[in-house]
Amino acid sequence: MCGIVGVISKQAFPASFIQSMNNTLIHRGPDCESYLLGGMHEFDINPPQCNIIDSPIPFAFGHRRLAILDLSEQGNQPMCYRGRYWIIYNGEVYNHVEIREELETLGYTFRSQTDTEVIMASYDAWGVDCLNRFNGMWAFVLYDSKTEEIFISRDRFGVKPLYYYQDNQHFIFGSEIKALLKHPAVTKEPNIEYCKLFLKMGSQDHLRETAFKEIYRFECASFLKCRIEEIFHPFKETTFWSIQPNLSNEPYNEAKASEYAERYYNLLEDAVRLRLRSDVKIGSALSGGLDSSSVAYLVNQQLKAVGCGDRQETFSSVYRTTGSEYCDESYYIDEVARSLDVRSSTIEPKVEDIIEEHRKFVYYLDTPARNTVMSSWHTYKLTRACGVKVTLDGQGADEQLVGYLDYMTSYFSTVPLGTLIREGPLYRQIPNASSFIARGSILNLSRCLLGEKLSLSILDRLGKKFSYIPVNQRMSDDLILSLGTLFHWADRGSMAFSIESRMPFMDYRLVEFLATVPATYKLHGGWTKYLARKAFDGKLPENVCWRRDKMGWPIPEEFWFKGKLKEYFIRALKNSEFLLRVGIDFSNVSEIEIFDRYSFEFLLRCYVLEIWYSVFWGRDAYIPVNPQISSLD
Incomplete structure (x- = not known):
């Protein structure tokens, strides 16, 4: 897992531009900083590793490394293969071992144990079809110095981010928007229409447009291949993967249900197996629900099988304070931890810290979220404080198993x-x-x-x-519409603390299988997620496996913002100049009326939007003192 940035330009530019962009992403990759400069014979940076090559037009790639596989210098990027291909890459191809073995039978050799090298060899062997062989999450930019072509791709579900700015002189890209804003060609302006849509509909992380004007998302499940000098022209990505859901109303059959449940269990088990590949410490987030508990169970089984069961750790946010107990899941978290005999660590967000902690997260998110996302943020904060660098998490199951009412x-x-x-x-x-x-x-x-x-x-x-x-x-639609937002939160929350978040439920084999299962097996006998419950019946505690009242990842925001933080919350709404720009005026609404006249969900979106604007444009704009946050202070 890493951070990547790049600039391709028709005009010569100082190499310091790319270093400034790259340094913005130090939290994504604190272990190494490296560069590739093409067609630039004068440069003013001297990092530990800087590669210089010829190119028909000037370009620069930057990379910040979070070392997970092959911790040696052989894993540093930008990486070259066969003196021809150069790549900067963020993500993990979990089946790289199997692909490597296949490539070796074709005569390919490798100097490292990284999946990065496997990606380039795969591209050399199979061209763009290599993407269909990858099981994982990725955003990469590859340069072929022989054909002078650029190859860009993003994973099937958009777990890993990639943003870009384009005009007739520049193509500027990076893992996070804040990196692009460091380049002088990129104008730092809010996208007013996007902000209006956010207030109306909530998070819009599935759209190409972003909250920043003229900065766009590269499409998921797609690629772009073109000559480097063509990158300045408007383009449309090519889709390499899509899903075809089973829309039948097939009657329920018990024998078939058992077959489906067994297949589901086996696929999820193998997804966990692949995602346990790491050269660093691994943990998992545990919310007390079926999904995260299923992942924790499978991790537990596989670690015990190799004699490492005592190494398993789980991390959770809890709410035991009087008034916030309606969001507390600690009873179920403790049930699962006891049944698996794992080390369970918990953290309770403090109301007095919420304002500043939320501002930090907004900075790392880049775009406004529909809520504060404080449960996720604090869980990752705890995880990093405990020295864990990789987590296996439960996102994605609800959207595939009918988990939402x-x-x-x-x-x-x-x-x-x-x-x-x-x-x-x-x-x-x-x-x-x-x-x-x-x-x-x-x-x-x-x-x-x-x-x-x-x-x-x-x-x-x-x-x-x-x-x-x-x-x-x-559910097929929500793989793009809803999950884009969850993946955005997971990527930014985890990477803010230099953690790689892995998601077994997003193994494409499991996703494709669940799309073929008729809805009557996902909803049955009065139970949502019936297939998953049946698969883990007898494995997880019964009151977790057959629980009806799971709340998702709840956050006691009403308790905070209608309680101790009420004055700050209302003042932020009533004094906001940016909300006026998007057509919202609270100045004439009394403090008594504001909660009666508007839904709390809408008020929270307004508040988040105001905080986002103040973080990036306000007089007290947030400046991270130490982007690599690792303590619980």
Whole structure:
């Protein structure tokens, strides 16, 4: 895991530009700083490692290394292969061992044990098709000095970030937006339309546009290959992977359910096996829910199998303070830790630290989030303080296994009426369930009486008030729409503390399998995530495996901002000049009315947006004193 930056320009530029950009990412890679300068015969930097090559136009690559595999200097980047290919790369290809063995049968040799070298050899062997062989997370830029071509790619789900700025003179890119802002060609301006959309809809990390004007995200599951001098022209990435969900309403079958559960378990087990490959200490985040507990269980089994069970550590945020207990998951965290006999460390965010800790996280996030994300932030803070450099985490399962209650409207609107009746227990656990049932019943009844096309036509005339998106289709969409935000938070939160976060649920083999499983096996007998519960039944504590009230990763933000931090919260809203620029004016709303007139979720988005603006443009803009935060102080 690392940080990468680059500048390709039609004009000569000082090499100090790339060093300034690279230093912004020291938290992503504190172990080494290296550069590649192409077509630049005069340079004013002298880092530990600086490579100079010829190029038809000037360019510079910078890299900050977080050493995970092959801790020797052989793993430093920019890395060269066969004197031809140069790469800067952020991520992990977990199946690099198997790919290396295949390449060796083809005559390829290697000087390091890194996955970085395997990527370049794979590209030499198979061209752009190499991407389909990679199981992992990545964002890389590769330069072929023989053909003078640039090859850029980002992983299937966009776990690893890559941003760029482009005009007719420059192509500037990096792992984080703040690095791009160090280049004088990039204007530091907020994207007002994006900010307005954020206030209306929340986080928009699936979009190409960002909260910064003229800075864009490189698309996930895609690549760009072009001659280096063509990089200044507008481009459209080529997609190399997509998913085709099973949209059938196949009736539930117990024998088939057992087969699906076994296949699910085996795939997740192998995903964990691959993600345990590391030359540094590994831990895992534990929230007390089924997903993180499943990962912790599989890590436990595999470590014990090699006699290392005593090395397992888990990390959690808890809320035991009076008034915030509604977000506390410590009972379930302790249940799992006891059952697995692991070392469990917990941290409780202190209300008096929230304002400053949130400002720090906003700086590392680069863009506004729909909430404070303090549970995740403090968990990574604790992890780093305990000396752990890699974590296996549980993100991604909810979006594949029907873990969110708002999937219910899709489910009830497409299943047969008989199935709907049988799912009574599921109905009873859903808040405001009558509205879901009403919508689903109307859709089903209209289909029975009027036929498919006519029922949809009538519902469309009613203003499209009724959801008719099949569950698996919604989950497929959310792999991009929802998970983009979760991955953004995970990447920035972990990398702020120089930690690599790995996500077994995002193994593409598991994702492709779950997309083929009919929704009736994910929702069954009144249970969400039925397939996963069945797979881990008898392995995890029953009150964790068959728990109905899991809250996600809860944060007691209302307790904080309606309590001790209320005055600060309201003052930030009422005095915000930036909120006025995006059309929001709280100046004439009394402190008594503000919580009655607006939803807390909306107020929180407004607050986060104001903090984001103040961090990057305010008079008290945040400047990290020591970007590599590692203590609990």
